[in-house]
Amino acid sequence: MVRTGNEGQPVRVAVLGAGNVGGALVRLLLDDPEGIAERSGVRLELLAVAVSDPARERPGIPTALVTGDAKALVTDPGVDVVVELIGGIDPARELIEAALAAGKPVVTGNKALLAAHGAALAAAAAEAGVDLLYEAAVAGAIPIIRPLRESLAGEKVRRVMGIVNGTTNYILTTMAEEGLPYDEVLAEAQRLGLAEKDPTADVDGHDAAAKAAILAGLAFRCDVVDGDVYREGIARVTPLDIAFADRLGYVVKLLAVAERAGGEELSVRVHPAMVPKTHPLASVRGSFNAVFIEGDSAGELMLYGRGAGGVPTASAVLGDLIDAAHNLLAGSAAPAPARARARLQPIDEIRSAYYLSIEVADRPGVLAAVATVFGDHGVSIRSMEQQGLGDEARLVFLTHLAREGDVRATLAGLEALPAVDLVGGVLRVVGDEDGAGR
Amino acid sequence: MVRTGNEGQPVRVAVLGAGNVGGALVRLLLDDPEGIAERSGVRLELLAVAVSDPARERPGIPTALVTGDAKALVTDPGVDVVVELIGGIDPARELIEAALAAGKPVVTGNKALLAAHGAALAAAAAEAGVDLLYEAAVAGAIPIIRPLRESLAGEKVRRVMGIVNGTTNYILTTMAEEGLPYDEVLAEAQRLGLAEKDPTADVDGHDAAAKAAILAGLAFRCDVVDGDVYREGIARVTPLDIAFADRLGYVVKLLAVAERAGGEELSVRVHPAMVPKTHPLASVRGSFNAVFIEGDSAGELMLYGRGAGGVPTASAVLGDLIDAAHNLLAGSAAPAPARARARLQPIDEIRSAYYLSIEVADRPGVLAAVATVFGDHGVSIRSMEQQGLGDEARLVFLTHLAREGDVRATLAGLEALPAVDLVGGVLRVVGDEDGAGR
Numbered sequence: 001m002v003r004t005g006n007e008g009q010p011v012r013v014a015v016l017g018a019g020n021v022g023g024a025l026v027r028l029l030l031d032d033p034e035g036i037a038e039r040s041g042v043r044l045e046l047l048a049v050a051v052s053d054p055a056r057e058r059p060g061i062p063t064a065l066v067t068g069d070a071k072a073l074v075t076d077p078g079v080d081v082v083v084e085l086i087g088g089i090d091p092a093r094e095l096i097e098a099a100l101a102a103g104k105p106v107v108t109g110n111k112a113l114l115a116a117h118g119a120a121l122a123a124a125a126a127e128a129g130v131d132l133l134y135e136a137a138v139a140g141a142i143p144i145i146r147p148l149r150e151s152l153a154g155e156k157v158r159r160v161m162g163i164v165n166g167t168t169n170y171i172l173t174t175m176a177e178e179g180l181p182y183d184e185v186l187a188e189a190q191r192l193g194l195a196e197k198d199p200t201a202d203v204d205g206h207d208a209a210a211k212a213a214i215l216a217g218l219a220f221r222c223d224v225v226d227g228d229v230y231r232e233g234i235a236r237v238t239p240l241d242i243a244f245a246d247r248l249g250y251v252v253k254l255l256a257v258a259e260r261a262g263g264e265e266l267s268v269r270v271h272p273a274m275v276p277k278t279h280p281l282a283s284v285r286g287s288f289n290a291v292f293i294e295g296d297s298a299g300e301l302m303l304y305g306r307g308a309g310g311v312p313t314a315s316a317v318l319g320d321l322i323d324a325a326h327n328l329l330a331g332s333a334a335p336a337p338a339r340a341r342a343r344l345q346p347i348d349e350i351r352s353a354y355y356l357s358i359e360v361a362d363r364p365g366v367l368a369a370v371a372t373v374f375g376d377h378g379v380s381i382r383s384m385e386q387q388g389l390g391d392e393a394r395l396v397f398l399t400h401l402a403r404e405g406d407v408r409a410t411l412a413g414l415e416a417l418p419a420v421d422l423v424g425g426v427l428r429v430v431g432d433e434d435g436a437g438r
Numbered sequence: 439m440v441r442t443g444n445e446g447q448p449v450r451v452a453v454l455g456a457g458n459v460g461g462a463l464v465r466l467l468l469d470d471p472e473g474i475a476e477r478s479g480v481r482l483e484l485l486a487v488a489v490s491d492p493a494r495e496r497p498g499i500p501t502a503l504v505t506g507d508a509k510a511l512v513t514d515p516g517v518d519v520v521v522e523l524i525g526g527i528d529p530a531r532e533l534i535e536a537a538l539a540a541g542k543p544v545v546t547g548n549k550a551l552l553a554a555h556g557a558a559l560a561a562a563a564a565e566a567g568v569d570l571l572y573e574a575a576v577a578g579a580i581p582i583i584r585p586l587r588e589s590l591a592g593e594k595v596r597r598v599m600g601i602v603n604g605t606t607n608y609i610l611t612t613m614a615e616e617g618l619p620y621d622e623v624l625a626e627a628q629r630l631g632l633a634e635k636d637p638t639a640d641v642d643g644h645d646a647a648a649k650a651a652i653l654a655g656l657a658f659r660c661d662v663v664d665g666d667v668y669r670e671g672i673a674r675v676t677p678l679d680i681a682f683a684d685r686l687g688y689v690v691k692l693l694a695v696a697e698r699a700g701g702e703e704l705s706v707r708v709h710p711a712m713v714p715k716t717h718p719l720a721s722v723r724g725s726f727n728a729v730f731i732e733g734d735s736a737g738e739l740m741l742y743g744r745g746a747g748g749v750p751t752a753s754a755v756l757g758d759l760i761d762a763a764h765n766l767l768a769g770s771a772a773p774a775p776a777r778a779r780a781r782l783q784p785i786d787e788i789r790s791a792y793y794l795s796i797e798v799a800d801r802p803g804v805l806a807a808v809a810t811v812f813g814d815h816g817v818s819i820r821s822m823e824q825q826g827l828g829d830e831a832r833l834v835f836l837t838h839l840a841r842e843g844d845v846r847a848t849l850a851g852l853e854a855l856p857a858v859d860l861v862g863g864v865l866r867v868v869g870d871e872d873g874a875g876r
Contacts, residue, residue: 040591141736143589151581151757153478283721297753298579305739315735330770
């Protein structure tokens, strides 16, 4: 308990936004304020909820609490803490800036805003001497921001890898478990409400890239924005790639990866990857999320749970809100060291093992020609499998560790061979880079 | 960053104990103080290391830092924070009490002490207005104490289940993967240094019970001591039980379970259990640890990593040390609400599904007699499998949810039947209590 004699004083909360997460948070705050106070040692009092359309009925939200004037609310002297759950850049950014400038701690779940302007907002919070907390911005209910920021504050992190988008993990899991093609599974996910009508943000990796930027910034104490993140989506992953991966002992996952490259450089990227079945990330199924952390001292850690959904995400907001309230009563704030701009490794420079699948004419000399292309670009083959397809053959390769630029040159060289009909799946292998298994 | 103008001021640390974890912590602190300061925003200065035998050479620990007088060190005005890594009850308890009374925050990894006297120590810390932090006491490097205390401060937790002892998880994993008996795997683990010469604390569940008490206290904000914890070890688990579990879709794990029972009661227990293969805990192999949390709002969470080892555990201590240093500079302390004594449910009252294996004479009427015993005690059978063994037969049952007292009465009834030769394995089924799978 903070020892300021303020224990009994209620902390007055303004919530901006009453959508999926905002609505769930309001219900949590109103349903059991005594329970929250008893468990947390802090009394939270919901003062107002700002929405764009205050006339609309919202079940569970008393109209007396609703206002249309978010701008006035964030500087209202009666408000102690501001929770921003509107999402998007504008007007969320100005509202958060106004709240911080007015000396109010802010809790937000706004990954797009943090991935674009996180460093400026953190600096504004530090300047004002108040908290800016955002556990809900990455992987919903899973405690990941606080462990990275506090538990691992002294740790030299080597790599963070996450399954941070539930929609794509659901699609890939279903493709694998039911052997169905991408389009069909996506359509079914849309029918079930597990994917948006316009699924671009999820399936093209934009959502995961924003989270990768936030995780990279925290893990490596630097400023990474979403535009820094190399990005590939899952639309080109085929059931055939997944079946081959399965036979080779892997599953296919969309991963957000942030790791120390050589020297001072970081590699931050989002792409589908082959993960060994024995790796803890391989068992993360359906719409669940998980973040896997490798540290010099801590070793391997994984944090797993519900990455989305109104109530789970609201639970993460509530944890931050209690933290902000405690700090406010104690007159302190969470540490937020200033961050330098990250130096990013170009994607061509990363080193990875690769899975490649190509279709070739099934005649003498073709395999030699193909192997020569690999050799010419210094890409060493770890294993190869040939499958007959009538007049054609499918060749599936796993490479040893190789430079991405060399693999791309190899692909271009293969495409230029007359005997090669199709360069199909290309997947990076993550989690047993040395090919030695786990 | 705490805004007190104290950012540059070093925080002077005294470490008690230079064993496996203490030695690793000292090396972390001495190897890269600048790196830690840069990453965490706080400068930690190792002032002294107290050991019982100061004359002994300790590689990596300068003799100038070593003292034999722990008692003087913990009240030394030059010391800002005390780290206790001696272990055991005495003298750790008096030293921690003296440090707290002198107004010094304490970081400890002492599970035995916390499980026996945690509430009194927490009260002493609250009285002194300083931190008592103990991330390293449960599951080594895995951030579990801080997420439970902070991220889930407002959460209504339903259940916490953990694989919190690496030795027993290594033994059970190896028994399963290599089909070997308990004694043989234990002996091999002892040869490899993965089990102690006297393995009692691990294999009989004492270590896990201490951690269960600590987790239960945090998750349910009450006082639970190790003596409250119902406890069964792994010595009676056979390769046959594990093979049956496998065929039925389960793995066998030693679990620490703390859950809300009816009303105000908690059930806190340690025992081997059958966990569905699709449950995230099932994929925790070898000496890894994991804690699975079920909350009303957050849903299912799992935190996974290295549960032991000097360096990983020291990394958890370092995280706490940085937290304590930040709080000290800010003049605040982590909230530590007072806790009431827990009300515990007697083991006979828990409800679970059960796996039972018995050997019977293979003759007409035996199955009817056996089934009658189940029925007489109100234990409903979910599935049964019979396996011939010459003149005998092995019967393996899975029950629906049943009261433990009724299952024990059933077992006594079975043992009394002339046709029953052996009541073998009994395992609680955890993770799909309704038998519906996940």
